[in-house]
Amino acid sequence: MKILSAAQTRALDQATIAGQSITSAQLMERAAQELLFWFYGHYGHGRVPADTLLLCGPGNNGGDGLALARLLHGANYAVRVALLPADSYSADWWHNRQRLPAAVPAAEIGAEALPAISADTVVVDALFGTGLSRPLAGLAAAVVAHLNAARARVVAVDIPSGLFADAPQPAASTVVRARHTVSSGLPKLAFLLPQNAEFVGEWEVEDIDLSPQFIADTATPWHYTNAAAVAGQLPPRPKFSHKGTFGHALLLAGSRGKMGAAVLAAGACLRSGVGLLTAHIPGCGYDIFQISQPEAMCLTDAQADFISELPDLSPYQAVGIGPGLGQDAASLAVLRQLLEAAAKPLEKTGQSLPLVIDADALNLLGRHRELLKLLPENTVLTPHPKEFERLTEPARDDYHRLELLRDFATRYRCLVVLKGAYTCLATPSGELHFNSTGNAGMATGGSGDVLTGVLLALRSHAQLPAFEAVRLGVYAHGRAGDLAAAQTGQAGLVAGDIVRHIGPALAEV
Numbered sequence: 001m002k003i004l005s006a007a008q009t010r011a012l013d014q015a016t017i018a019g020q021s022i023t024s025a026q027l028m029e030r031a032a033q034e035l036l037f038w039f040y041g042h043y044g045h046g047r048v049p050a051d052t053l054l055l056c057g058p059g060n061n062g063g064d065g066l067a068l069a070r071l072l073h074g075a076n077y078a079v080r081v082a083l084l085p086a087d088s089y090s091a092d093w094w095h096n097r098q099r100l101p102a103a104v105p106a107a108e109i110g111a112e113a114l115p116a117i118s119a120d121t122v123v124v125d126a127l128f129g130t131g132l133s134r135p136l137a138g139l140a141a142a143v144v145a146h147l148n149a150a151r152a153r154v155v156a157v158d159i160p161s162g163l164f165a166d167a168p169q170p171a172a173s174t175v176v177r178a179r180h181t182v183s184s185g186l187p188k189l190a191f192l193l194p195q196n197a198e199f200v201g202e203w204e205v206e207d208i209d210l211s212p213q214f215i216a217d218t219a220t221p222w223h224y225t226n227a228a229a230v231a232g233q234l235p236p237r238p239k240f241s242h243k244g245t246f247g248h249a250l251l252l253a254g255s256r257g258k259m260g261a262a263v264l265a266a267g268a269c270l271r272s273g274v275g276l277l278t279a280h281i282p283g284c285g286y287d288i289f290q291i292s293q294p295e296a297m298c299l300t301d302a303q304a305d306f307i308s309e310l311p312d313l314s315p316y317q318a319v320g321i322g323p324g325l326g327q328d329a330a331s332l333a334v335l336r337q338l339l340e341a342a343a344k345p346l347e348k349t350g351q352s353l354p355l356v357i358d359a360d361a362l363n364l365l366g367r368h369r370e371l372l373k374l375l376p377e378n379t380v381l382t383p384h385p386k387e388f389e390r391l392t393e394p395a396r397d398d399y400h401r402l403e404l405l406r407d408f409a410t411r412y413r414c415l416v417v418l419k420g421a422y423t424c425l426a427t428p429s430g431e432l433h434f435n436s437t438g439n440a441g442m443a444t445g446g447s448g449d450v451l452t453g454v455l456l457a458l459r460s461h462a463q464l465p466a467f468e469a470v471r472l473g474v475y476a477h478g479r480a481g482d483l484a485a486a487q488t489g490q491a492g493l494v495a496g497d498i499v500r501h502i503g504p505a506l507a508e509v
């Protein structure tokens with residue numbers, strides 16, 4: 001699914017109106033209908049809130065609010081409307097103002113006449129949407145501050161008022177803190193950034209049948225990976241396939257005290273359809289590894305506590321390095337040798353050996369940035385924000401971090417998986433794909449090691465192109481976390497639960 005800018009979103013509305021020969025008021029009615037359905041779904045018939053207040057601004061966001069007020073009134077909700085005064089109002093605002101039944105109390109907001117809001121009021125925030133042109137000030141800022149102070153249940157229409165859809169927020173700007181955001185058409189970039197979580201709350205997108213042609217024709221670097229984006233991408237396992245069909249992966253992982261990382265990554269790799277897996281581990285991990293992962297083969301290093309040797313790479317279709325690796329100088333030398341060896345094109349494919357680089361291998365790269373130029377094309381790097389910072393520089397805010405991410409992926413022609421709640425995959429061509437699956441239960445040690453294993457398996461798969469493999473792996477990893485959390489609860493989830501649910505998650509896609 002594409003994510004469009006605020007300007008593109010307005011053009012999309014216009015294209016929909018022109019292409020479907022409808023009026024803008026009809027499109028607004030669609031949006032209001034979807035909002036009504038959201039209320040039905042959320043509150044159900046018969047248990048409507050005692051008091052619903054609609055705060056309406058002067059543009060089409062306010063028009064949505066006025067249309068929704070009429071529909072909620074028709075559905076027997078007790079509604080009140082508070083109107084933000086302005087010099088001018090949009091045409092569809094007027095249309096819906098005139099259609100508002102006289103029985104609905106509607107009052108103009110003033111500095112001395114702020115609407116009464118209690119913690120039990122359900123407030124629909126329809127002050128400003130994608131037409132926000134500057135930070136809130138004056139009466140608009142006052143009413144939002146009043147709303148936020150009331151700690152009411154706020155449902156934002158399209159986007160919390162005061163929040164820019166696709167650009168950084170000026171410091172100390174006033175923004176509605178919504179509990180829910182119900183958006184029309186496509187998700188907004190702002191919803192996916194950690195810095196906006198306190199404003200956006202739980203968000204969802206309602207389908208209002210916007211022009212698919214316009215969306216297809218509009219270029220954007222931002223994408224949202226939902227189920228449809230990965231459906232059918234895992235190649236089928238042919239009837240006469242054998243273990244050689246699905247690739248032989250090599251995992252370089254583990255050190256004393258961190259063998260669990262190697263075990264988790266190996267388990268995830270095996271559960272993600274790899275044909276064969278060999279792990280190269282330090283000597284101290286032999287018993288641990290062989291007992292916990294009998295399906296994997298195991299090579300032990302000459303060193304007991306960390307990895308100091310690079311095995312012969314000729315048997316393998318992909319290599320993963322990093323989980324639990326430690327940062328010993330000998331392991332750094334192994335990483336360097338691996339990068340040098342992997343750069344040479346493989347006889348079979350003519351391409352360089354696929355690599356997945358994680359955890360301490362990333363930290364080593366960060367400390368020895370001269371190695372970055374050795375990264376073979378389409379190498380997969382899976383940093384969390386701190387690891388990414390070590391590879392680049394501290395980000396000023398989430399937008400700046402996305403810029404750094406794009407620059408890094410294009411400069412080094414690699415696939416960078418910036419992990420988080422909406423893990424962002426950056427491609428060598430500068431696209432950013434935000435993942436839709438996963439939950440806060442996965443914020444637990446070892447979840448990232450599991451992701452490395454999944455990606456290693458999918459990069460070993462000869463029929464999966466690099467980008468598709470990584471996008472699918474990130475999606476399936478999050479989905480496995482969601483399936484696991486449904487059983488364990490988020491607090492009870494451990495990384496091993498994600499491993500156990502990768503099979504079902506991959507089967508779903």
Ligand SMILES: NC(=O)C1=CN([C@@H]2O[C@H](COP(=O)(O)OP(=O)(O)OC[C@H]3O[C@@H](n4cnc5c(N)ncnc54)[C@H](OP(=O)(O)O)[C@@H]3O)[C@@H](O)[C@H]2O)[C@@H](O)CC1
Nearest residue numbers: 013028031059060061128129130131132133134135136158
């Ligand atoms: N197009 C369609 O058919 C559909 C659109 N839809 C809905 O429309 C919304 C977009 O509507 P919109 O473009 O009218 O902009 P909106 O967000 O209401 O604000 C613009 C008004 O606010 C004003 N203003 C801006 N910033 C301000 C500030 N800081 N402080 C004070 N004033 C400020 C601005 O004034 P100006 O910038 O010109 O001074 C203008 O008057 C979209 O989010 C969705 O909800 C859906 O119904 C689907 C169909």
Ligand SMILES: Nc1ncnc2c1ncn2[C@@H]1O[C@H](COP(=O)(O)OP(=O)(O)O)[C@@H](O)[C@H]1O
Nearest residue numbers: 419420421438439440442443445446447448449
């Ligand atoms: N709040 C969250 N929502 C969704 N996914 C999350 C959340 N927190 C963490 N994750 C996922 O869990 C994984 C954590 O990886 P990482 O930070 O490397 O952990 P570790 O180093 O302990 O293995 C990432 O894939 C990340 O996307």
Ligand SMILES: [K+]
Nearest residue numbers: 125128159161
């Ligand atoms: K709004």
